[in-house]
Amino acid sequence: MSKSASPKYTVPGLSTHEGGVIIDLLRMRLHALNDLSLTLKHVHWNVVGPHFIAVHEMLDPQVDRVREMADATAERISALGGVPEGTPGVLVTERTWDDYGVGRADAIAHLGALDLVYTGIIEGHRAAMTEIGKSDAVTEDLIIEQLRSLEQFQWFVRAHLESSGGTLATARTHTERQAAKAGKKAAKPTSTR
Known part of the structure; x- marks a missing residue:
């Protein structure tokens, strides 16, 4: 186990070694979920442009659900005999990803970046x-x-980034800034003249 000490007990049917491995996996999921809830609020506060209200209002239910997920994850860590750590310092020290890199920006730019964030969380x-x-x-x-x-x-995020032909604006991007730029570029109307 990488970060936590082996639990002294775990749930019936699992060895303490198995419980410890699961605790370590859940520990990183807890960090990812806590980080996601903060990132979603950051976007909620910093989104601007014509799609502002749609994105602003779409994010709060996501924040609430992600916070519930973090709570359930932390409680499972405890049930397995581990110690859930949810402080910002531990999250920043142990995470394996960079901080969200988009500040005040157009809604579609933020959604492009969020698409990559969600991809990382889901993977x-x-x-x-x-x-x-x-x-x-x-x-x-x-x-x-x-x-x-x-x-x-x-x-929900990708619905804003997908063309009617099924092309995803962020498909070939690898960073949040690239995805934000691609989303914004795809949202610009093209001239038909």
């Missing part, structure tokens, strides 16, 4: 689900439930 959850599923169906179910919401939220 991390799916990787954790695969590992956790080897030993603990209960925790795997928790992650699957969270993925349902996270994938739906990404769909």
Whole structure:
């Protein structure tokens, strides 16, 4: 186990080693969810432009649901005999990703960047689900439930970035700034003259 000490106990049916591995996986999911809820609020406060109100109002329910996910994850860590750490210092020290890099910006630019954020969160959850599923169906179910919401939220974001032909504006981007730029560029009307 990388960051936490081996638990002295865990749930019946799992060894303390298995519990410890799951705790470490959940620890990073907790960091990702806490970071996501803060990022979504950052976007909520800094979004501007013609799509302001739609995006502003779309994000608060996502924030609420992501906070519920973080709480459920932290409680599962505790049930497994671990110690959930949700302080900003621990999150920043242990995370493996950079801070969200878009400030005050057009709604479509933020949605482009959020598409990449959601991709990272979903990929991390799916990787954790695969590992956790080897030993603990209960925790795997928790992650699957969270993925349902996270994938739906990404769909809401992507609906603003997709063309009628099915092309996703952020498809070939690798950074939040590139995705923000691609989203904004795709939203510009083209001249028909």
